[in-house]
Amino acid sequence: MQLQSKLPSVGTTIFTVMSALATEYKAVNLGQGFPDFPMSEELRGLVTEAMKNNFNQYPPMPGWMPLREAIAEKAAFLYQAKINPDTDITITPGGTYAIYSAFTTILQPGDEVIVFEPAYDSYIPNIEINGAKAITINLVYPDYHIDWLAVQQAVTPKTKAIIINSPHNPTGTVIGEEDINQLRKIVAGTNIFIISDEVYEHLIFDNIRHQSILRYPDLLERSFVCFSFGKTYSCTGWKLGYCIAPAALTKEFRKVHQFNCFSCHTPTQVGLSVFLKNKEAYLSLADFIQEKRDYFKQLMQQTRFSLQDSFGSYFICGTYERISDEGDKDFAIRLTKEAGVATIPVSAFYQRGKDDHVLRFCFSKKKETLEAAVEKLSKF
Ligand code: PMP
Numbered sequence: 001m002q003l004q005s006k007l008p009s010v011g012t013t014i015f016t017v018m019s020a021l022a023t024e025y026k027a028v029n030l031g032q033g034f035p036d037f038p039m040s041e042e043l044r045g046l047v048t049e050a051m052k053n054n055f056n057q058y059p060p061m062p063g064w065m066p067l068r069e070a071i072a073e074k075a076a077f078l079y080q081a082k083i084n085p086d087t088d089i090t091i092t093p094g095g096t097y098a099i100y101s102a103f104t105t106i107l108q109p110g111d112e113v114i115v116f117e118p119a120y121d122s123y124i125p126n127i128e129i130n131g132a133k134a135i136t137i138n139l140v141y142p143d144y145h146i147d148w149l150a151v152q153q154a155v156t157p158k159t160k161a162i163i164i165n166s167p168h169n170p171t172g173t174v175i176g177e178e179d180i181n182q183l184r185k186i187v188a189g190t191n192i193f194i195i196s197d198e199v200y201e202h203l204i205f206d207n208i209r210h211q212s213i214l215r216y217p218d219l220l221e222r223s224f225v226c227f228s229f230g231k232t233y234s235c236t237g238w239k240l241g242y243c244i245a246p247a248a249l250t251k252e253f254r255k256v257h258q259f260n261c262f263s264c265h266t267p268t269q270v271g272l273s274v275f276l277k278n279k280e281a282y283l284s285l286a287d288f289i290q291e292k293r294d295y296f297k298q299l300m301q302q303t304r305f306s307l308q309d310s311f312g313s314y315f316i317c318g319t320y321e322r323i324s325d326e327g328d329k330d331f332a333i334r335l336t337k338e339a340g341v342a343t344i345p346v347s348a349f350y351q352r353g354k355d356d357h358v359l360r361f362c363f364s365k366k367k368e369t370l371e372a373a374v375e376k377l378s379k380f
């Protein structure tokens with residue numbers, strides 16, 4: 001059979017590649033981002049209970065209403081946002097799907113989308129599969145801040161959207177109020193949409209305030225804001241998330257969603273609708289993960305890697321310049337095979353493979369895992 005690829009330049013994701021290599025070489029896996037500690041027993045119990053209580057048929061297409069109501073309450077509590085659970089929230093099978101659906105909702109062939117690189121690896125293929133073009137702007141190395149002048153200069157009549165991600169994967173940077181002001185200036189009076197990837201909203205450290213788009217009604221009116229329960233509740237395998245967007249945008253988003261997966265796993269939604277009311281469960285996450293960041297940073301001083309700062313997400317980047325000058329992919333593969341530690345080479349997050357000799361480490365791991373990894377890294 002002849003098949004013309006819709007994504008001819010795309011291979012298997014770096015997360016899959018590095019996790020497979022980690023398994024093959026029995027390496028400690030600080031590559032793909034997932035926690036290796038158990039999730040909340042209470043939440044597991046609530047979902048099990050929902051199954052036992054026969055919540056096992058299709059929920060409404062936009063999502064289980066009590067869950068949408070709990071999300072709206074949470075958005076009001078955290079961000080003073082007025083979100084209508086009936087018209088503005090759609091439950092999705094993960095954050096990635098929410099982002100994909102948002103792009104599919106708005107993009108026409110020939111449109112341009114501004115993407116900051118390094119970028120989470122699904123964004124550009126999502127854009128291209130919709131016949132649109134990613135206009136990439138590098139975050140400024142080494143602190144990875146946004147060059148807003150470059151953004152202003154990249155805007156053309158074809159610009160359909162800007163995608164932002166804070167806290168940021170892979171760099172651990174977060175946007176501040178000044179970034180919001182700059183963004184506001186650029187989109188004011190245009191038809192540019194914003195897709196805001198906020199899957200790490202609760203993974204933000206040092207008491208920094210998360211600049212959710214939900215805080216800013218003038219930006220929210222043009223935005224699709226995407227979240228993931230997998231990140232918030234340390235259950236990445238559950239693949240459940242949601243998209244918040246104004247009613248008119250949500251109406252179109254749901255047209256895409258209803259013919260893709262239609263609706264999501266019912267028992268998980270029923271369990272989460274109860275668990276979401278427990279504020280402590282999501283508010284305590286930042287301190288818990290920050291402790292891991294600090295512990296990992298401290299341990300890494302025994303190695304020849306130089307870590308950058310991480311203010312959010314569960315990632316921290318670091319250069320191996322004191323060890324080698326080889327390319328980051330080759331180095332990451334050799335590190336997995338020879339040292340027994342898997343990481344992610346940051347060039348994988350650039351369309352054209354920009355290589356600053358930086359690796360991404362996931363520190364959302366048990367203490368023993370971090371210790372085992374650093375012991376190996378210190379000998380390399
Ligand atoms: N965006 C970013 C930046 C991520 O790191 C992730 C996690 N893989 C996602 C979106 C998607 O989350 P989910 O697993 O819920 O699809």
Ligand code: GLN
Nearest residue numbers: 015016031032033034169
């Ligand atoms: N978000 C996770 C990461 O960045 C994993 C995503 C995936 O495996 N697709 O590592």
